[in-house]
Amino acid sequence: MLALALEANRVNINMTVDAEEADRMALSLEIFEGVFRDRSVGSWEGFGLAVQAYQKRGVAGSSSGSWAWAEMWGGASRYG
Numbered sequence: 538m539l540a541l542a543l544e545a546n547r548v549n550i551n552m553t554v555d556a557e558e559a560d561r562m563a564l565s566l567e568i569f570e571g572v573f574r575d576r577s578v579g580s581w582e583g584f585g586l587a588v589q590a591y592q593k594r595g596v597a598g599s600s601s602g603s604w605a606w607a608e609m610w611g612g613a614s615r616y617g
Contacts, residue, residue, distance in 0.1 A: 539572050542584055551583040562588075 538554070545552040556565040569586050572578060 546581045553585040555587045
């Protein structure tokens with residue numbers, strides 16, 4: 538996914554990861570975080586994540602503080 542993100546950045550298009558599949562949401566979030574925090578991505582703002590908030594665990598996950606993406610949108614540093 539990092540290679541795809543770097544290519545999307547190079548050709549100036551946005552890239553969104555869809556974390557819809559509930560069975561793989563945790564894995565999708567881990568992969569997203571790894572790419573988001575990678576220094577080679579730099580300050581590119583075209584990388585995003587789509588999460589379906591209507592799922593019960595989506596609400597619980599975002600309020601528990603255990604999901605890295607929730608911290609990222611709250612102003613956490615890209616590089617930890």
